[in-house]
Amino acid sequence: MSFWEYLADRHQQLLADAYQHASAVFQCMVVATLLGVLIGVAAYRSEWAGNLATTATATVLTVPALALIGLLVPVVGLGVAPTVVALTLYGLLPVVRNAIVGLRGVDPALVDAATGIGMSRPARLLRVELPLAWPPILTGIRVSTQMLMGIAAIAAYASGPGLGNVIFRGLASLGSANALNQVLAGTLGIIMLALLFDAAYVLIGRLTIPRGIRA
Amino acid sequence: MPETDGHGASIELENLTKRFPGGAQPAVDNVSMEIKAGEVVVLVGPSGCGKSTTLKMINRLIEPTGGRIRMGGEDVTDIDPVGLRRKVGYAIQSAGLFPHMTVAQNIGLVPRMIGWPKARIRERTEELLDLVGLDPGEFHGRYPRQLSGGQQQRVGVARALAADPPVLLMDEPFGAVDPITRDHLQDELIRLQHELHKTIVFVTHDFDEAIKLGDRIAVLRERSHIAQFDTPEAILTNPADDFVSGFVGAGAALKRLNLTRVRDVEITDCPTVTVDDPLQQIFNRLRAAGTSEILLLDRRGRPYKWLRRGDLMRARGSLARAGTLVHGTVTRDATLRDALEAVLTDSAGRVAVTGRHGEYTGVVDMETLLNSVHDMLEADRLDALEHQHELEELRAARTHAEQEGAEGVTGVGLGGRR
Numbered sequence: 001m002s003f004w005e006y007l008a009d010r011h012q013q014l015l016a017d018a019y020q021h022a023s024a025v026f027q028c029m030v031v032a033t034l035l036g037v038l039i040g041v042a043a044y045r046s047e048w049a050g051n052l053a054t055t056a057t058a059t060v061l062t063v064p065a066l067a068l069i070g071l072l073v074p075v076v077g078l079g080v081a082p083t084v085v086a087l088t089l090y091g092l093l094p095v096v097r098n099a100i101v102g103l104r105g106v107d108p109a110l111v112d113a114a115t116g117i118g119m120s121r122p123a124r125l126l127r128v129e130l131p132l133a134w135p136p137i138l139t140g141i142r143v144s145t146q147m148l149m150g151i152a153a154i155a156a157y158a159s160g161p162g163l164g165n166v167i168f169r170g171l172a173s174l175g176s177a178n179a180l181n182q183v184l185a186g187t188l189g190i191i192m193l194a195l196l197f198d199a200a201y202v203l204i205g206r207l208t209i210p211r212g213i214r215a
Numbered sequence: 216m217p218e219t220d221g222h223g224a225s226i227e228l229e230n231l232t233k234r235f236p237g238g239a240q241p242a243v244d245n246v247s248m249e250i251k252a253g254e255v256v257v258l259v260g261p262s263g264c265g266k267s268t269t270l271k272m273i274n275r276l277i278e279p280t281g282g283r284i285r286m287g288g289e290d291v292t293d294i295d296p297v298g299l300r301r302k303v304g305y306a307i308q309s310a311g312l313f314p315h316m317t318v319a320q321n322i323g324l325v326p327r328m329i330g331w332p333k334a335r336i337r338e339r340t341e342e343l344l345d346l347v348g349l350d351p352g353e354f355h356g357r358y359p360r361q362l363s364g365g366q367q368q369r370v371g372v373a374r375a376l377a378a379d380p381p382v383l384l385m386d387e388p389f390g391a392v393d394p395i396t397r398d399h400l401q402d403e404l405i406r407l408q409h410e411l412h413k414t415i416v417f418v419t420h421d422f423d424e425a426i427k428l429g430d431r432i433a434v435l436r437e438r439s440h441i442a443q444f445d446t447p448e449a450i451l452t453n454p455a456d457d458f459v460s461g462f463v464g465a466g467a468a469l470k471r472l473n474l475t476r477v478r479d480v481e482i483t484d485c486p487t488v489t490v491d492d493p494l495q496q497i498f499n500r501l502r503a504a505g506t507s508e509i510l511l512l513d514r515r516g517r518p519y520k521w522l523r524r525g526d527l528m529r530a531r532g533s534l535a536r537a538g539t540l541v542h543g544t545v546t547r548d549a550t551l552r553d554a555l556e557a558v559l560t561d562s563a564g565r566v567a568v569t570g571r572h573g574e575y576t577g578v579v580d581m582e583t584l585l586n587s588v589h590d591m592l593e594a595d596r597l598d599a600l601e602h603q604h605e606l607e608e609l610r611a612a613r614t615h616a617e618q619e620g621a622e623g624v625t626g627v628g629l630g631g632r633r
Contacts, residue, residue, distance in 0.1 A: 113311030116276055116384075117325050117374065118301030127324075131315045210315035212358030 006181040014166065018189050021162030024155070025148045025197070028084055032091030032148075033141055039092070040099025040137075041125065050100045057093035065090070065154045073158050083152070083160035090151050091144040098140030102133030135209055142201045149194040153186065163189045223253035223414030224287030224381035226273065231282035233268055242268050244438040245282070252287075252381075253412040257425040259462070260435030260442075266418045269439045270384055273416060274303045286382060301329055304383040304413070309391045310371030312359040318344070318370050319355045325378045343373040346410075348403060365396035372404070376411070385417045389424070401427055422462055426451070426470055434459050445602070447474055452592060453599035468592065472552040477545055480587035482568050482577030485510050490519065498527060510567060511538060516574040518544055518567040544569045547576060551588065554579055 007014065039057075043049040060068075065086065072082035106129050114124040130137075156164030163186045170182030206214075227250070233243040243265045250256045258266040271277040273284060275296040283292045291299050312321050322343055323336045331339070341351040347369040359367055368388060375383055389397045401424060408415065419425055425432045426447040433444040436458055443455040451467045451474070454460035463470070486504035488497045489512045501509045501524065511520040520538035527537060543557045544567045557566040558581050565580035 109307060109309065109311050110313060112276065113305070113307055114313070116271075116274060116300060116305035116307070116311075118297055118299075118303075118328060119324075120297045123328065128313055132313075210358075212317070212360060213315045 001177060001181065003181050003184060006178060007185060010185070014163075014185055014189060017161075017163045017166055017186075018193060021149075021152055021164070021190065022193050022197075024080075024083055024087065024161055025145060025152050025193075028087035028148060028152075029091055029141065029145050031084075032088045032144060033095055033137075035088070036092050036095025036140070036144075037099050037130075037137060039096050040103060041130075043096075044100045044103040050104070054093075054097050054100065057096045060089045061093050065151045066157060069154060069158045069160075078159045080160060082158045083155035083162075086155065087148050087152060091148050094140040094143040094147070095137065096140075098136045098143075099133065102136035103129055105136070106132045131210060132213065135205070135213065138201065138205055138209070142198065145197050145201070146194055149190050149197070153190060163193075222381060222412045223251075225252045225285075226250040226382060226414060226416065227283075227285040228269075228273070229283040229285070231269065231272055231279050231284065233265075233272060233277060234280045241280070241438060243272065243279075244440060246439050246441065247282075248433065248441065248444065250414060250416065252414055255408060255415040255417060255428055255430045257417045257419060257429035257432045258435055259419055259422055259425040259432055260439075261437075261462075262420060264435045264437050265439035266420075266435050267386055269435070270386055270416055270418045273382075274300045274305060274384055276300075276305075301325055301378060302380050302382070304375030304377075304380040306368075306371045306375040306383070306385045306388045308387045309364070310359070310367040310388075312367055312370055312374070314359050316358075317355070318349075318357050318359070318362070321359070321370060322374045322377050324374065329378060331378075339377065340373075343376060344370075346376070346407065347373045349373075363396075364392045365400060368392055368396075368400055369403070372407075376413075381414060383413045383415045385415060387419055388417075390419070390421075397424075404428060422464060423470065426473060434462055445599075448595050449599045449602060452595035453603070468588075469552065471592065471595070472555060472588065473550050475551045475587075475591060476547065477549050477551065477554050477568055477579065478547040480551065480579070480591075481583055482579055483583050485565075485578045487512050487575060488522075489516075490514060494527075497522070501527070508563075510541075510575065510578070512575055515572075518569065518575050521563070541567055544573075545579070546570070551584065555584060558584060 001009070036057075039053050043053040068089070069082050069086050072085055076082050076085060110128060110132070111124065114128045119127065152160075152162050153164035153167055155162060156168045165186075166182050166189075167186035170179045170184075170186065173179045173182075226248075228246055228248045231243060231246045232241050234241040246269055248256075258269060260266045268277055272279045275284075275291075278296075279292070283290055285291065286299075286303075312318075313324075316324075319337075319340045322340045326336045326339060340355070344351040344354055349366060349369055354362070354366070354370075359370070362370065371388065375385075389400050392400065405428065417425075417428055429447055431444065431446055432450055434442045434450065434455075436442045442462075443450055443459045448471065450459065451463060451471045454463055454467075460467075485508070486500055486506060487510045488500055491514065492500075497509065497511075501522070507524055509522045510518055511522050513519040518541040520540055522538040526539075529537065543561065545554045545557050546569055554566065554568075558564055558579065565578050567575060568577045568579055570576045
């Protein structure tokens, strides 16, 4: 069976897997963004808290994905749960680091001006600091998403959703008729998803970064 | 803070002190100052003397570690700082505009925070842009990076004025623009203040700027100690000590000329005729006046030509080619420095003074100018002496009162001041 015949034959299954893959990455990214920005906001004002947050999230990233998911299985069980936890944890680092860098990079004179004209701390954060730190944060989200696309494939190891299942099935039956097709379809699918997401981020950037600070 | 109809509120600083953690000495040490409503007070001093810190304590961007701040008679040392700042305009160096907001959004920030309706905010924004000399239609939707430095600074001032605060704090607002624009912005601020009568506290390290803008100037030395707090005239003619005179710099008498307008000095009269007068009459006027020169005015009463006796002889019945054209004139609002400049460059050492529409009102020459300056400096000197005397008496009285007061609050009052 050629690769194209394989695709034609299994496209429904593949589309379902791709959808689940994208959906898992997207949802975990939303959670990672919210958590990451919150951590960034909580930590950026103090030297040690910022360093702690960056180091902690960086440490998570050094744990091999397979090991982390394997370690999570006894704690949260098989399936979706370990996937979501692992993806969210991995997605945090770029967001947290860029949030801290972005928030610290806001011109102190502007923070001073914001306080000086009578903005409360939350107002200053929402109206001035976060909008100005948004471009680097968005870059962090973009990097995170690319990374999660690959990592999500490993979730299939713990019976998670996504294109990883196709790849693992292929790897498990190497030598059989469709093994190579399966691995190829899974991998190419992930690459295409990653490109689609990236295009979406360019669009989001256009829509959400105010014209006054767009490069 | 009591409502003040947009006019200024008085500010009193009482023993204001700021000690930063880890600092051996306080950054601002025991500053007391009374600023009257509607007055422009300039804090001037070398870098690092604590003038900015002092300013930022007024809107409590920096919380004082000791002392009281009163605004319009109300103690604001312990009230909610956010509420306080919304009633105190704040303009800083390089404007501090938010780059992600349009000009209109920047200006409308404070009104929006205090809950003005949209229509009123829009109206106010247009009004303010107009006030600071920017065309509302053109600049309304622009982003700060699309503006020049001077324009940004104007928007910064407009933002500070947005909610019509009685007090305006300005922290070296014109420090980052080129000299020509700075001069222009200073003139604009003077014009604005003429209309608005805010209480303005202005920080700068440029003494010339201080002289130009300040009703009173506080010259600060390190730790914000007040070396002299007085009118520009008094500081120029009678600096309190070497530090102040060093800061005033050379040419104090010349700088003093900037503070007086032509309308404040004696303007002499000079015989005039108009272009429509018959030649014979011009002869008669010249002879009757007993001067060698007569000023010819055009049909709208503006100085046109200087005519000498000899010119008339040579004119042979026509004024078209006779006399010398009037080159420079000064208005009644020009400074004495401008007048001096004009007199020095005029070949005959005199210059015509004009009114608002360019019409002739008189003449100043070297002699009258010199006399006026001498009288002025003398008067300043007397004023300063008298003032100094008063201050000494006041200080003596205060020390006396403090000594008596200290006995009542044993230890506390004395302990605080070492």
